[in-house]
Structures are given as structure tokens and as C-alpha cells.
Amino acid sequence: MSRCCDPSAYGNVFDERDARRNVSAFRRKGLGSTAAAMVRALAERGLEGMTVLEVGAGPGTAQVALLEAGATRGVAFDLSPASAAVASELLAERGLRERVEWHTGDFVAERAEIVPADVVFLNKVVCCYPDMPGLVDTATASAERLLAVALPRRRWWVRAGIGAINGLLRLRRTSFRVFSHDPREVQRRVITAGFREVSTGRSPVWEWHVWERG
Ligand SMILES: C[S@@+](CC[C@H](N)C(=O)[O-])C[C@H]1O[C@@H](n2cnc3c(N)ncnc32)[C@H](O)[C@@H]1O
Numbered sequence: 001m002s003r004c005c006d007p008s009a010y011g012n013v014f015d016e017r018d019a020r021r022n023v024s025a026f027r028r029k030g031l032g033s034t035a036a037a038m039v040r041a042l043a044e045r046g047l048e049g050m051t052v053l054e055v056g057a058g059p060g061t062a063q064v065a066l067l068e069a070g071a072t073r074g075v076a077f078d079l080s081p082a083s084a085a086v087a088s089e090l091l092a093e094r095g096l097r098e099r100v101e102w103h104t105g106d107f108v109a110e111r112a113e114i115v116p117a118d119v120v121f122l123n124k125v126v127c128c129y130p131d132m133p134g135l136v137d138t139a140t141a142s143a144e145r146l147l148a149v150a151l152p153r154r155r156w157w158v159r160a161g162i163g164a165i166n167g168l169l170r171l172r173r174t175s176f177r178v179f180s181h182d183p184r185e186v187q188r189r190v191i192t193a194g195f196r197e198v199s200t201g202r203s204p205v206w207e208w209h210v211w212e213r214g
Pocket residue numbers: 010014022035055056057058059061077078079080083105106107108122123124125128129135
């Protein structure tokens with residue numbers, strides 16, 4: 001399916017237990033602070049009537065927030081089959097199931113099947129995929145209006161953390177790895193594709209950006 005990674009390794013790491021843990025945190029506290037800030041920034045620019053394509057949608061929590069903030073329709077992509085199953089329950093519980101088209105698979109490899117979207121959303125996904133240029137270029141090609149991306153900052157403590165996580169993954173004998181792709185290179189590719197930054201924020205670990213086309 002993918003030209004660069006083993007989908008079953010994603011299913012092993014982003015499994016049903018992980019998805020259910022994320023959904024139960026979402027039910028208790030809402031979205032995590034990075035995703036919540038991105039949704040707010042998009043809502044300020046107007047989500048009414050928009051189609052939102054989310055890549056690496058996990059268990060669908062951001063889909064719920066984006067639709068409840070005014071988006072009309074969602075298209076979600078995730079490599080892990082567990083994400084689809086758990087998201088389907090969450091979306092049904094919120095009465096949103098019919099408004100989201102879910103794809104289990106590699107967004108980069110299967111992009112040809114996806115309709116372009118007004119808004120493209122990637123929260124903590126670039127660091128889970130080896131082919132950063134392929135992922136970012138495919139996302140920019142899909143985004144007709146807005147693109148929102150959160151990724152790890154390039155700081156020594158973040159890289160040390162990623163190194164430690166990869167050590168644990170090696171011990172688990174899974175081929176999945178976390179990547180510290182350079183945010184400046186991501187930014188450069190997005191700007192070259194014709195976008196300008198309209199909103200940004202950061203925490204000690206994460207930085208997020210919203211870009212608008214034109
Ligand atoms: C760290 S999780 C984040 C999930 C969700 N965005 C969230 O914040 O809760 C990264 C997710 O991206 C998915 N993913 C990574 N690369 C992908 C790709 N090329 N196509 C589809 N899904 C991808 C993984 O399967 C995983 O569920």
C-alpha cells in the first residue's frame with residue numbers, strides 16, 4: 001500500500017487501547033491544548049460550510065471538534081484500522097457519523113482517491129511518517145484554502161525524547177519510528193506551495209501553524 005512503511009506497524013502502535021484512552025481523555029477534558037488551539041485558529045477564519053480533510057485522524061477527536069465548530073463535512077485518513085473502529089463509535093455518539101468519510105490507509109500513497117478539501121488538518125502526524133516531503137506536498141496539494149499542521153519543535157530535549165521513544169520501539173520489535181523532521185523545511189515547502197502563515201503557537205514540545213493559500 002505505502003511506498004515507504006509497513007501499515008501493520010502503525011496498527012500495533014496506534015492500537016485500540018491507545019485509541020480508547022485518547023477518546024476517554026477527550027470525553028473528560030476535550031481536545032488537547034495543541035489541537036484545540038489549531039481548531040480555534042481555523043474557526044476564527046471561518047469553518048462554516050467547509051470540508052475538512054484530516055490526515056492521521058487517530059480516533060476522530062479533532063473531527064468531532066472541527067464539525068462542532070462549523071465544518072460541514074470531514075474526510076479522515078489513518079493508517080491504523082483501530083482508529084477507524086473507535087472513531088466510528090465516537091462519531092456515532094455525537095450524531096456525526098454520516099458527515100465523515102473514513103479511509104484506512106496511507107494518505108500519501110492513496111491521495112489520488114481523495115477529493116480536494118477546503119481545510120487540511122494534521123495534528124502530530126508529520127513526526128509519525130518517514131517521507132516528510134511526500135506528506136507535506138500531498139497535504140498542500142489537497143488544501144484549497146487552509147492548512148493546519150502541528151509537529152515537534154527542533155529542540156535538544158525534544159530530540160532526546162524522540163530518541164528515547166525510538167529506543168523503546170526498538171525493544172518492542174516494531175518497525176514504527178518517530179521522526180524529528182525539521183519544521184523550517186516543512187515551513188519552506190508550504191510557503192513554496194503558495195501559502196502564507198496566518199496563525200501559530202507553541203508549547204515546550206510542539207509547534208503549530210495555520211497557513212492560508214494566496
Ligand atoms: C500521534 S498519532 C496522532 C493522532 C491524532 N492526530 C491525534 O492527535 O489524536 C499519529 C497518527 O497518524 C497516522 N498516520 C501517520 N502517517 C499517516 C499517513 N501517511 N496516512 C494516514 N495516517 C497516518 C498514524 O496511524 C497515527 O494514528
